[in-house]
Amino acid sequence: MSRFVYADNAATTPVSREVIDAMMPCFESEWGNPSSPHSMGISAKDMLDDARERIASVLGCSAGEIFFTSGGTESDNWAIKGAAMRMKKKGRTHIVTSKIEHHAVLHTCEALEKEGFEVSYCGVDEYGVVDLEELRSLVTEKTGVVAIMFANNEIGTIQPIEEIVSIAHEKGALMFTDAVQAVGNIDINLSELKVDMLALSGHKLHAPKGIGLLFIRKGVVIGNLIEGGGQEKRKRGGTENLPYIVGLARALELAKENMVHLPRVAKMRDRLISELTKIPYSSLNGHPTKRLPGLVNIGFEFIEGESMLLWLDMKGICASTGSACSSASLDASHVLLAIGVPHEKAHGSLRLSISSDTTDEDIDYIIENVGPIVEKLRNMSPLWEDIVKKQTAKK
Amino acid sequence: MKYSEKVMDHFTNPRNVGEIENADGVGVVGNAKCGDIMKMYLKIDDNGVIVDCKFKTFGCGAAIATSSMATELVKGHTVEEALKLTNSAVVEALDGLPAIKVHCSVLAEEAIKSAVADYYKKIGKPIDFDYDPDHDHDHDHGGEDEE
Ligand SMILES: Cc1ncc(COP(=O)(O)O)c(C=O)c1O
Numbered sequence: 001m002s003r004f005v006y007a008d009n010a011a012t013t014p015v016s017r018e019v020i021d022a023m024m025p026c027f028e029s030e031w032g033n034p035s036s037p038h039s040m041g042i043s044a045k046d047m048l049d050d051a052r053e054r055i056a057s058v059l060g061c062s063a064g065e066i067f068f069t070s071g072g073t074e075s076d077n078w079a080i081k082g083a084a085m086r087m088k089k090k091g092r093t094h095i096v097t098s099k100i101e102h103h104a105v106l107h108t109c110e111a112l113e114k115e116g117f118e119v120s121y122c123g124v125d126e127y128g129v130v131d132l133e134e135l136r137s138l139v140t141e142k143t144g145v146v147a148i149m150f151a152n153n154e155i156g157t158i159q160p161i162e163e164i165v166s167i168a169h170e171k172g173a174l175m176f177t178d179a180v181q182a183v184g185n186i187d188i189n190l191s192e193l194k195v196d197m198l199a200l201s202g203h204k205l206h207a208p209k210g211i212g213l214l215f216i217r218k219g220v221v222i223g224n225l226i227e228g229g230g231q232e233k234r235k236r237g238g239t240e241n242l243p244y245i246v247g248l249a250r251a252l253e254l255a256k257e258n259m260v261h262l263p264r265v266a267k268m269r270d271r272l273i274s275e276l277t278k279i280p281y282s283s284l285n286g287h288p289t290k291r292l293p294g295l296v297n298i299g300f301e302f303i304e305g306e307s308m309l310l311w312l313d314m315k316g317i318c319a320s321t322g323s324a325c326s327s328a329s330l331d332a333s334h335v336l337l338a339i340g341v342p343h344e345k346a347h348g349s350l351r352l353s354i355s356s357d358t359t360d361e362d363i364d365y366i367i368e369n370v371g372p373i374v375e376k377l378r379n380m381s382p383l384w385e386d387i388v389k390k391q392t393a394k395k
Numbered sequence: 396m397k398y399s400e401k402v403m404d405h406f407t408n409p410r411n412v413g414e415i416e417n418a419d420g421v422g423v424v425g426n427a428k429c430g431d432i433m434k435m436y437l438k439i440d441d442n443g444v445i446v447d448c449k450f451k452t453f454g455c456g457a458a459i460a461t462s463s464m465a466t467e468l469v470k471g472h473t474v475e476e477a478l479k480l481t482n483s484a485v486v487e488a489l490d491g492l493p494a495i496k497v498h499c500s501v502l503a504e505e506a507i508k509s510a511v512a513d514y515y516k517k518i519g520k521p522i523d524f525d526y527d528p529d530h531d532h533d534h535d536h537g538g539e540d541e542e
Binding site for chain 1: 403407414427428429430433450452453456458
């Protein structure tokens with residue numbers, strides 16, 4: 001029996017029906033510009049304020065701390081560049097981040113290095129957890145901002161974010177976290193979690209692509225990234241993307257309600273992990289327990305990830321890999337290399353990211369199909385041939 | 396990125412996968428670090444004709460498809476003809492490859508050449524052609540796509 005299984009929710013998620021329904025009035029009747037003083041503008045402004053309030057209530061912050069952006073990448077760029085610019089005025093020209101950040105963070109930091117900032121890239125352990133000892137030694141009175149992701153998009157490892165916040169704050173640095181993968185998967189309450197800035201993105205939460213936000217805690221001042229009209233309290237120019245903002249608000253509310261399903265998702269994840277690691281020469285990438293409820297990353301030795309994905313796709317399964325051949329980047333995943341996975345093994349990684357829409361039958365179907373595909377590819381791999389020969393020689 | 400039907404055909408039904416015992420020439424190119432390794436086996440008769448050719452490949456869809464196509468293109472031909480096989484001929488026979496995958500076809504060409512070089516060594520014939528077994532192929536990558 002063939003079926004269609006979307007197991008790439010860490011890449012993007014389908015927009016949910018409820019989100020589409022919530023957005024439709026903004027296209028059909030409420031298409032005003034929130035800055036206009038006439039009736040169309042006023043009702044658009046009301047919707048904008050309402051969306052902001054609802055988001056603030058989901059996140060446990062106040063509406064004035066929410067700034068809409070075009071997505072995770074913009075929020076990452078803005079938080080780090082804006083904080084770096086501001087903290088430079090206080091003589092703090094050092095930035096601390098980790099080796100496993102998303103490229104939206106890493107490339108932003110690299111760009112700042114070219115502008116004269118100093119950046120330290122903190123290492124992680126074999127599970128992808130930031131080395132807190134190293135972090136403590138890296139953060140100094142010169143550090144302006146510490147940027148560490150909440151949960152990793154490739155291996156799913158969740159960081160000890162509270163401790164990281166304390167380390168940053170002890171030295172007077174601002175703390176930013178990229179929570180793009182965490183929001184919706186981990187209950188985040190910004191009245192308790194004392195980060196100064198947090199980024200999230202709509203399309204990982206069943207809202208559309210191209211919408212996100214940056215939370216900036218009251219009292220924290222950062223420079224602007226996008227200048228324009230006076231929108232978002234003069235901090236982010238551009239006519240507000242009202243339909244998508246309304247969609248994001250609905251998506252966040254639904255994500256919060258859906259949290260009750262996460263234990264079931266985690267169970268399916270664990271079944272995938274335990275069944276797929278029964279395949280010889282395979283191992284889990286990332287932390288066994290401190291990981292996103294829907295994210296599985298397994299390395300299969302002696303085969304390459306893209307060919308695995310092609311076969312899975314033909315079977316109706318959408319997945320992802322850290323192999324260079326699929327990402328079109330120059331090397332295997334920087335995250336897998338940072339946790340000490342050798343190149344050849346990193347090429348054979350398979351990421352499956354499920355959601356509460358995933359069923360037990362989907363999991364059965366994935367398990368049924370991965371084994372034979374791995375075997376098929378190994379049977380044509382010269383590296384596997386060497387292993388088999390060594391094994392038969394021993395016997 | 397999308398592959399041609401030909402590429403998908405050779406990827407899903409690769410021709411000539413396997414090993415040849417007591418092969419007359421064996422060539423291995425690429426490295427696991429870059430994510431692709433091709434191993435080619437040649438069986439060559441007394442007239443210098445490649446009567447059988449098999450391969451094993453660790454690599455992406457394009458690596459498998461180019462290996463498969465290369466074996467098809469040299470099988471039944473003389474060693475001299477096999478040496479004339481170019482990577483662009485492999486690409487053409489596959490109805491094209493995405494730009495970032497062209498290096499796989501280069502690897503296939505090198506794999507055939509290094510198998511022939513091994514054969515020449517065995518029969519004591521001087522190797523009068525260029526080949527690069529450690530071929531550190533250019534990853535002519537366009538850019539980075541990621542989520
Ligand atoms: C951890 C992380 N940060 C940032 C981003 C970028 O977000 P966006 O696609 O909304 O720009 C992504 C994924 O896209 C991500 O997984």
